[in-house]
Each structure stands twice: as C-alpha cells, then as structure tokens.
Amino acid sequence: MIPAAFDYVRASSLAQAIDLLRDDPDGAKLLAGGHTLLPALKLRLASPELLIDIGGIAELKGIEISESSVRIGALTTHAELFASEPLYGELPIFRQAACLIADPQVRNRGTIGGSLANADPAADWPAVMVALRAEIEIAGSDGLRRVPAQDFFVDIFSTLLEPDEILASIHIPRPKAGTRFSYRKIRHPASGFAVVGIAVGVLLQQGVVADVSIGVTGAANHAFAGQHAADFLTGKSLSRDNIDQAAKLLSETNECLSDRYASAEYRANLIRIETTRGLLALSS
Numbered sequence: 001m002i003p004a005a006f007d008y009v010r011a012s013s014l015a016q017a018i019d020l021l022r023d024d025p026d027g028a029k030l031l032a033g034g035h036t037l038l039p040a041l042k043l044r045l046a047s048p049e050l051l052i053d054i055g056g057i058a059e060l061k062g063i064e065i066s067e068s069s070v071r072i073g074a075l076t077t078h079a080e081l082f083a084s085e086p087l088y089g090e091l092p093i094f095r096q097a098a099c100l101i102a103d104p105q106v107r108n109r110g111t112i113g114g115s116l117a118n119a120d121p122a123a124d125w126p127a128v129m130v131a132l133r134a135e136i137e138i139a140g141s142d143g144l145r146r147v148p149a150q151d152f153f154v155d156i157f158s159t160l161l162e163p164d165e166i167l168a169s170i171h172i173p174r175p176k177a178g179t180r181f182s183y184r185k186i187r188h189p190a191s192g193f194a195v196v197g198i199a200v201g202v203l204l205q206q207g208v209v210a211d212v213s214i215g216v217t218g219a220a221n222h223a224f225a226g227q228h229a230a231d232f233l234t235g236k237s238l239s240r241d242n243i244d245q246a247a248k249l250l251s252e253t254n255e256c257l258s259d260r261y262a263s264a265e266y267r268a269n270l271i272r273i274e275t276t277r278g279l280l281a282l283s284s
C-alpha cells in the first residue's frame, strides 16, 4: 500500500501542465481529485515518475451557463455539480446523477474531468454526457479540440485523449425548451458503480417524440449512445408498446460485459428494464 517514489509538481496554469506532459508523456500522470489515481499508486497499478497536480488550475474550474450552452470545467467536483442551483435549474439530471455517485467523501474530491478521462466502463457521467450530447474539450500542445462525448470513449479505461493532452472542459448545448432528462442506475452492491446506468432525454411535442437521446454505461466496454432505439422512438408516441420495443432494441444493440456479479444476459435485461422505467417516467 505504499506507492513507488515519484516527483510532484503543482501546475499553476493549463499551459504549464501541457508543457510538463509533453516533456514526458509516458512517465507523467495528471492528478485531479485523486480518487482513482491514488489507490492505483498505492497498489502499484500505476508508477508514474512525475505527478502533475492540476488541482489548482483556475482555467479548469467553474460552471458557466450561457444562452446557447453550459460549460463545465474539468475540475468541477461531483459535489459541486450536485449543489449548483443554476445548473439544477437548467439540467436537473446533474443533481440526479451526482447523488448516485459513491459517498460524500468521494463526491467532495472526485472531478467530472477525472471521471471522464479515466473512462471506467461503470462510471456514471459518461452515460449522462452522451444523453446530453456533450462535447469534450481537449487541450494539448496544438491548442484545443472538441469531440462528441459519444465518440470520446473508445474502450475500457480508454478515450481519444493522447498521452500529452488534458481534458479541459465539457460543453453541453442547451436542449430545446421542454426537453426532460432522467438518469437511473443499478448499483453494484459492493462498489456502488453502475452495473447498468441509463440516461435518457425526451422532448415531447403534441404527444409525439420530437427528440430523444439515450446514453448507456456499465453494460459494455465503454459508454455508448442508444441510437437505434432513439431513431425508433422519434416521431412516435411514448406509449407503453413503443417504450417496450425501444427498450428491447436497446438491450440488443451492444454486446454486454459479463463478470462474476452480472452475466451479459443479466446486464442486457437491466438495460431493457431501466430504459423502460426511464422512458415511462418522462412519458407524462
């Protein structure tokens, strides 16, 4: 439980952190809230030569709401996302999801940027980001680039981030007026992580689905969008029959993970059930 020796630098700006990473992309690791990285260091699952502490970088903090979008700095903690009243006013799904993450100690330190960059297949924010059609802003030596959340997660603990890049912020286009969201998760009884987590957003106009987005976590190697189910529902009513068919379609789209706690078939069934529940909650 004692980490290997490492050097430590507390970066004071994004530019400094990028320079440090560029100098040693394989030997350096970023430290945000530390709630994944520190246990990994103690277990020697990671042994970086240099820890770059980004926790004091002002550019990576804050929640800003403009007319067209919401910007969330990578260092924003789960607790801050839970507590923000302006954010709750715009997108209550943040509060709904944040309070399902771990416990107060983890929520007070863990950051949304750390969670997304870490890409744990059972983490909660990835599904929410996919359903919100968020864009991930990435900073590197060549400047900034943005990628849609649904393309950002590529495999277990793997994203589009290059070794010398930093996840800087998340940008969420403000949904059309009347769009409502839901996040539901079945927690693993030991870890609290999602065995399956489903985020859905629905805009109903005159009883018909004008827009729908679905993000799934926990079920597969990485979070994914339920595009087939969304395409099926668009233009239809949210009747029980249509919801059941969409949920079934979604449960069939991806190969699910299988482990000692939950088989692939069990996870697929949870996708079906939680999607049904999420859509039913938004149907009236």
Ligand SMILES: Cc1cc2nc3c(=O)[nH]c(=O)nc-3n(C[C@H](O)[C@H](O)[C@H](O)COP(=O)(O)OP(=O)(O)OC[C@H]3O[C@@H](n4cnc5c(N)ncnc54)[C@H](O)[C@@H]3O)c2cc1C
Residues within 6 Å of the ligand: 029, 030, 031, 032, 033, 034, 035, 036, 037, 038, 074, 078, 100, 101, 102, 103, 106, 109, 110, 111, 112, 113, 114, 115, 117, 118, 122, 123, 124, 125, 161, 165, 166, 167, 168, 191, 192, 193, 194
């Ligand atoms: C007991 C426990 C229970 C948990 N339960 C849940 C749960 O139920 N649901 C859930 O979703 N999560 C859960 N988590 C994870 C937690 O919520 C944190 O989000 C997670 O630990 C990562 O965030 P962090 O800020 O602590 O990142 P760190 O641990 O500091 O970093 C994690 C990784 O991401 C990299 N990194 C960090 N920030 C950036 C960045 N801005 N750009 C690029 N790379 C970066 C680091 O180099 C490191 O590799 C749990 C954690 C613990 C310890």
